[in-house]
Amino acid sequence: MGEVLEISSSSDEGPVVPKAPGKDGSSWQRENSKLKQMNEHLERQVAGQRIQLDNSKKRLEEQSQELVAQSQEINAHHKEIQLQQEKLAALEARGTSELSIDTIKLDDMLSCDICAHLMYSPYLLLDCGHCYCEGCLKGWFNETLTRHIRAHPAYNMYRKPVPRDFPQILNTIGPYVSHPIQMQLQAVYNNSRQQQPEYTCPGCRKEVTGKPVVNFVVKDMVSIVGSVLGRPDTRPESSNIRGQQAGPFDCFFPR
Ligand SMILES: [Zn+2]
Ligand SMILES: [Zn+2]
Structure with a gap:
């Protein structure tokens, strides 16, 4: 008698298991179906892992694309920063040159029209708004006073004059x-x-009716511009031209 080969009843692809000679084929069939189940289980596992692998691949690809996008963004930012730095450098260069031009203009504006030096002690004439350095104004008023004393020998510079608003x-x-x-x-x-000397502005000749006052804005600006230009205050110690009054213009305006 020849060997009998039994083909799996459920699947054509299933393994062909020879029947053990002289024995019942049921144990082989059991074994076969067990193996088939295992095989199916393994195939399912492989399929599941393949799906997981595919998902991981997709995630990796997405992450890689994200990284590329971020790197491009960083590059763009870097370029922007470089541009800003260049602009800043250009502005700084321009600012420095403008500042030096301004300093020259300021030097001119803050210099006395009489002596052409920076006004370290600027005085403002309230009647016309002109401003001169203390030394020049004192010299100018002193000339007026000297002429007046020559013309009015009886003039007493320490006597208080009648106030200007007396007519009112x-x-x-x-x-x-x-x-x-x-x-x-x-x-x-x-x-x-009539006894009073008539002081005037050295620029516009308008009568000066009150004591000049310190121009603090000009004074502060002169100290800044002077230090930038390296021109310190070299005025000699201020001396009273006449008398021992506290203020520099008290002898001209004793009221
Ligand atoms: Zn001056
Ligand atoms: Zn004036």
């Missing part, structure tokens, strides 16, 4: 005083004013 006061008190007294008071005022 006279108008107010007019109704309460007699006419002769009014005339007398007017004469006292006129006489006092």
Whole structure:
């Protein structure tokens, strides 16, 4: 009798298992179906792992694309930063040159029109707004005073003059005083004013009616511009031209 070959009933692809001679084929069949189950299980596992692998591959690809995009972005930022740095450098260069031009202009603006030096001690004339250095203004007023003393030898520079607003006061008190007294008071005022030297602005010649005041804005700017240009304050110690008054213009405006 020849060997009988049994082909798996459920699948054509299943393994062909020879029947053990002289024995019942059922144990082989059991073995066969067990192996088939295992095979199917393994195939499912492989398929599942393949799907996982595919997913991982996809994720990796996505991440790699993301990395490329980020690197491009970083490059773009880097270029932008370089551009900004170049612009900044250009602006700085321009700023320095503009500053030096401004300093020259400022030097001109902050210099005294009389002596052409930086006004380390600037004084403002309130009647016209002109500003000169202390030394030049004192010299100018002193010339006026000297001429005035020559013309009016009796002039006493320490005597307080009648205030400038006296005519207004006279108008107010007019109704309460007699006419002769009014005339007398007017004469006292006129006489006092005539005795006063008439100081003027050295630039516009407008009468200077009050003591010049320190121009603190110009003073601060001059100290900055002077230090930038390397020109320190070299004025000699200020000296009083006449008398021992506290302020530099007290002898010219004793009121
Ligand atoms: Zn001057
Ligand atoms: Zn003036």
